[in-house]
Amino acid sequence: MNMNMVTHRDDLASKTGMWLFLFTELLLFGGLFIVYSVYRYRNPIAFHQAAHELSVVIGTANTIILLISSTTIAMSITALQTKNKKLCLLLMGVTILLGLAFLVNKYFEWGAHFREHIYPGSSVLALRGHGDVLFYGLYFFMTGLHALHIIVGLVFILVIAVSIFKDRINSENYVLLENSGLYWHLVDLIWIFLFPLFYLIT
Amino acid sequence: MSTQKTFEEPSYLEYKGKYKGIFSWILSTDHKRIALLYLFSLMTFFIVGATLGLLMKLELIAPGKTIITAQTYNAFFTLHGIIMIFAVVIPGLPAVFGNFLLPIMIGAKDVAFPRLNLLSWYFYVIGVSLVLISQFTGQGPPDTGWTFYAPYSFRTTGNMLPAVFGAFVLGFSSILTGLNFLVTIHRMRAPGMTWMKMPLFPWTLYATGWVQLLATPIIGITLLMIIAERTLHIGFFDPTLGGDPILYQHLFWTYSHPAVYIMILPAMGAISEIIPAFCHKTIFGYKFIVASSIAIAFVGYFIWGHHMFTSGMSGTALYTFSLLTFIVAIPSAVKVFNWISTMHKASIDLQTPFFWAVGFLFVFMIGGFSGLILGALAANIHLHNTHFVVAHFHFIVFGGTGYAFFGAMHYWYPKITGKMYDSRWANTGLIIFFLGFITLYGEMFFLGMRGMPRRYYDYDEIFHTGNIFSSLGAIVMYFGLAVIIINLIASLKNGIKAPSDPWGGKTLEWTIPSPPPVENFDEIPVITKGPYNYK
Amino acid sequence: MKTDENEKHHIIPYRTFLYVLAILILLTLTSVTLTQISLGAFTVAAALIIAGIKSTFVLAIFMHLKFENKMFSRAVCGVILLLAAVITITLLDYLNR
Numbered sequence: 011m012n013m014n015m016v017t018h019r020d021d022l023a024s025k026t027g028m029w030l031f032l033f034t035e036l037l038l039f040g041g042l043f044i045v046y047s048v049y050r051y052r053n054p055i056a057f058h059q060a061a062h063e064l065s066v067v068i069g070t071a072n073t074i075i076l077l078i079s080s081t082t083i084a085m086s087i088t089a090l091q092t093k094n095k096k097l098c099l100l101l102m103g104v105t106i107l108l109g110l111a112f113l114v115n116k117y118f119e120w121g122a123h124f125r126e127h128i129y130p131g132s133s134v135l136a137l138r139g140h141g142d143v144l145f146y147g148l149y150f151f152m153t154g155l156h157a158l159h160i161i162v163g164l165v166f167i168l169v170i171a172v173s174i175f176k177d178r179i180n181s182e183n184y185v186l187l188e189n190s191g192l193y194w195h196l197v198d199l200i201w202i203f204l205f206p207l208f209y210l211i212t
Numbered sequence: 213m214s215t216q217k218t219f220e221e222p223s224y225l226e227y228k229g230k231y232k233g234i235f236s237w238i239l240s241t242d243h244k245r246i247a248l249l250y251l252f253s254l255m256t257f258f259i260v261g262a263t264l265g266l267l268m269k270l271e272l273i274a275p276g277k278t279i280i281t282a283q284t285y286n287a288f289f290t291l292h293g294i295i296m297i298f299a300v301v302i303p304g305l306p307a308v309f310g311n312f313l314l315p316i317m318i319g320a321k322d323v324a325f326p327r328l329n330l331l332s333w334y335f336y337v338i339g340v341s342l343v344l345i346s347q348f349t350g351q352g353p354p355d356t357g358w359t360f361y362a363p364y365s366f367r368t369t370g371n372m373l374p375a376v377f378g379a380f381v382l383g384f385s386s387i388l389t390g391l392n393f394l395v396t397i398h399r400m401r402a403p404g405m406t407w408m409k410m411p412l413f414p415w416t417l418y419a420t421g422w423v424q425l426l427a428t429p430i431i432g433i434t435l436l437m438i439i440a441e442r443t444l445h446i447g448f449f450d451p452t453l454g455g456d457p458i459l460y461q462h463l464f465w466t467y468s469h470p471a472v473y474i475m476i477l478p479a480m481g482a483i484s485e486i487i488p489a490f491c492h493k494t495i496f497g498y499k500f501i502v503a504s505s506i507a508i509a510f511v512g513y514f515i516w517g518h519h520m521f522t523s524g525m526s527g528t529a530l531y532t533f534s535l536l537t538f539i540v541a542i543p544s545a546v547k548v549f550n551w552i553s554t555m556h557k558a559s560i561d562l563q564t565p566f567f568w569a570v571g572f573l574f575v576f577m578i579g580g581f582s583g584l585i586l587g588a589l590a591a592n593i594h595l596h597n598t599h600f601v602v603a604h605f606h607f608i609v610f611g612g613t614g615y616a617f618f619g620a621m622h623y624w625y626p627k628i629t630g631k632m633y634d635s636r637w638a639n640t641g642l643i644i645f646f647l648g649f650i651t652l653y654g655e656m657f658f659l660g661m662r663g664m665p666r667r668y669y670d671y672d673e674i675f676h677t678g679n680i681f682s683s684l685g686a687i688v689m690y691f692g693l694a695v696i697i698i699n700l701i702a703s704l705k706n707g708i709k710a711p712s713d714p715w716g717g718k719t720l721e722w723t724i725p726s727p728p729p730v731e732n733f734d735e736i737p738v739i740t741k742g743p744y745n746y747k
Numbered sequence: 748m749k750t751d752e753n754e755k756h757h758i759i760p761y762r763t764f765l766y767v768l769a770i771l772i773l774l775t776l777t778s779v780t781l782t783q784i785s786l787g788a789f790t791v792a793a794a795l796i797i798a799g800i801k802s803t804f805v806l807a808i809f810m811h812l813k814f815e816n817k818m819f820s821r822a823v824c825g826v827i828l829l830l831a832a833v834i835t836i837t838l839l840d841y842l843n844r
Contacts, residue, residue, distance in 0.1 A: 023324050023399040029819055030391045033826050034429045040830040041433035041463060045448060047834050048459055048841050066779060073775050081768040084759070084809045091758045131445035140447075140454025147446040147453075151437070188811070195810045202801050205775075206794035210782040426829060462837050513829065514836060526843035532836065 021185040028189040032196050039200050042152050049144040056141020061211045069209035072115050079108035080198045083191045093181045102171045109164045116157055149208055156200055163197045166190045221729040241326035242730060247312035249333050254300055257340060261295035264288050269686035272679050275671055285669040286355035293358025298382045299340045301613045302471055305478035306389055309620050310417045312628060314393060316721045317411050319402025321731045324395040328388055335385035342378030346371045357667060362449035362460040366441040380435045383428045390424025393417050404739035411719045411743035415502050416481030419509040423470045431467035458523050465516035473512040475609055477505055479616030480547055483569050486623050487551050489717045490566040491558035494744035497550040504543035511540040521592045530589055537587035544580060564638040568619030571646055575615060579608025600660025606653045626714045630727040631707030634699055641695030648689025655682040718745045757814045767808045774801050
């Protein structure tokens with residue numbers, strides 16, 4: 011981790027690097043959006059009906075959870091900038107808890123599907139027809155990849171929180187906090203699109 | 213901008229840092245050492261890939277079985293492709309010459325993220341290792357071709373997972389290199405070096421960086437989908453589950469077409485450095501070369517379907533991709549015009565790098581024209597999946613990136629090693645290599661037009677004579693390569709000491725010692741003039 | 748060109764973030780409600796447009812794009828347009844088979 015280098019610290023370079031990395035994530039998920047577009051076009055009715063089987067309540071709750079967590083991580087930057095280290099760490103802690111809550115919800119959602127024998131490669135799913143196979147294939151792959159990114163984001167935020175606790179990141183040197191926030195907002199952005207595409211196409 | 217100081221700073225090769233021995237290399241974050249790490253690993257894999265190619269050509273010298281079985285042949289062309297594409301030409305010039313020269317040419321001490329740079333190399337080594345492991349474990353090496361087309365890639369019993377995952381890891385290496393170079397160019401140019409005063413090789417690294425960044429993730433996710441298909445039967449490309457194999461091709465080529473611009477743009481950048489240097493004349497049409505580099509990178513995103521003309525796409529897609537493919541040829545033609553115009557009325561210093569550049573122009577043109585032929589829908593029906601295609605991409609990729617790589621190797625050899633190579637052996641090797649190259653690949657155009665398919669282990673007797681010529685060409689070319697490479701290695705020991713500026717070049721790398729000190733510059737230069745400041 | 752300036756150390760007040768959060772939640776609930784009323788093809792379009800609006804707020808305020816060098820916003824737009832172009836061209840195949 012590149013903190014407080016003796017020679018020429020370049021925060022703008024650090025931030026630019028993070029944005030460029032976010033672009034790769036957009037394109038990574040973008041590839042899946044390509045697949046979604048094609049198969050949604052080819053199987054409109056099956057997708058529409060399968061979407062009914064997802065719980066709008068859990069989906070909406072998860073959406074709001076991530077929105078709040080984005081707010082808290084954004085506020086944590088203001089807190090650090092105004093030298094309020096305790097509030098900063100508290101807000102980061104809330105962000106992490108909200109992220110974990112998201113994952114817990116996902117765990118229950120997926121669990122319900124598995125109990126119905128709905129998972130990639132299951133014969134039950136194959137029997138339901140091509141549209142369902144593709145809808146659920148995309149659902150598990152995209153929300154699964156997204157959940158992986160949530161885990162990475164939470165680890166990133168935790169590591170930064172530790173550095174803030176040790177004052178290595180502080181009100182004079184906080185670009186890494188901003189970068190962890192940017193990553194977390196990306197995770198939120200992806201969900202902002204996943205939510206309507208899977209839960210609201212009813 | 214003299215950098216002769218009263219005391220001699222150790223060069224980056226002699227520098228003694230925190231680590232000793234091999235660790236001073238594999239733990240180094242010095243962009244110059246990382247460049248050499250890439251060079252060493254890349255050349256090793258190139259030799260492996262080239263040997264596989266030679267073995268394939270020996271097999272094809274006669275119909276029927278000659279030296280290997282059909283299954284082995286399939287495994288060979290798969291591995292040859294994976295190594296050459298993912299481990300040689302895509303990292304290629306950026307990883308070796310970009311890493312070594314970019315910071316120096318823009319007046320910086322290193323890249324923006326030196327540790328990330330080292331991580332790129334680690335990903336590279338891990339990725340290639342995974343690919344090589346796939347050869348020796350599981351139920352037999354992959355046999356799908358480097359293109360991993362569905363549905364065969366998820367049905368074959370060949371050991372796909374390590375190979376596919378290895379390619380995925382190699383993608384990370386490419387992305388991180390591109391990201392690093394983009395930030396370096398944005399933030400670390402020397403004072404006074406505006407965008408339009410930056411030399412052309414960095415410009416092409418910039419355009420390439422965007423392609424590495426924005427195209428590679430698509431193949432990343434596609435490879436993950438293949439893994440999901442093989443392990444979870446997810447159904448994206450499986451027609452029995454509702455998937456479309458053609459969608460795999462769309463996704464694959466959405467990256468792999470821009471990938472060829474990752475291969476060729478830095479090559480063109482190197483040619484743009486070599487030609488002015490040996491013509492002792494500023495490049496003709498600097499702004500047009502910059503604009504055409506960006507245009508190629510941009511238009512190159514939208515033409516991937518020309519790999520899929522016979523796959524079953526809609527008519528609309530066919531016409532769109534064909535038209536856009538023709539359009540992308542225009543900026544390349546602009547460059548060729550500018551390069552030749554630079555040579556016009558120039559006082560040319562006939563040295564090895566210049567010969568490589570001239571060779572490049574010749575083979576790149578042939579490769580490019582054959583690409584236009586393939587881009588024409590009606591012709592494509594006859595030529596798709598024949599040896600015509602194989603000839604096309606070897607002329608343009610091996611001819612393009614390969615010749616530029618060897619040209620760059622000889623051009624920057626004095627700077628990197630501090631020695632001069634033996635130019636007689638270099639030129640001899642080049643001539644032998646060139647004659648072999650033209651025979652080997654030129655004959656393939658004719659074989660393809662007469663209907664010989666690619667990736668076939670066997671062929672009809674009517675193709676026999678052509679194959680004899682082609683395979684003999686391969687032997688000659690391989691021998692030429694050996695002369696070139698051995699000369700470069702031997703000159704490390706026997707070469708005479710190189711001055712800072714053996715060629716009379718004007719870009720910043722020629723203002724510092726050969727080889728450079730660790731931090732490149734004693735003082736960051738202040739730039740007041742354009743990069744090719746000959747009379 | 749390397750300098751040691753950070754972009755003006757711009758500090759966003761907590762209140763701003765909370766207002767944006769309120770808007771985002773409102774938009775979310777709106778899109779959910781809209782899709783319960785079936786508007787045919789427009790239902791999905793509406794949901795996606797609302798997603799787009801939410802994203803704009805997240806990008807502009809939470810991710811600070813409104814206050815950064817314009818270069819960042821332009822790059823973000825460029826990437827989104829690129830993805831849209833690739834999806835469009837791919838669909839040129841499927842829509843016309």
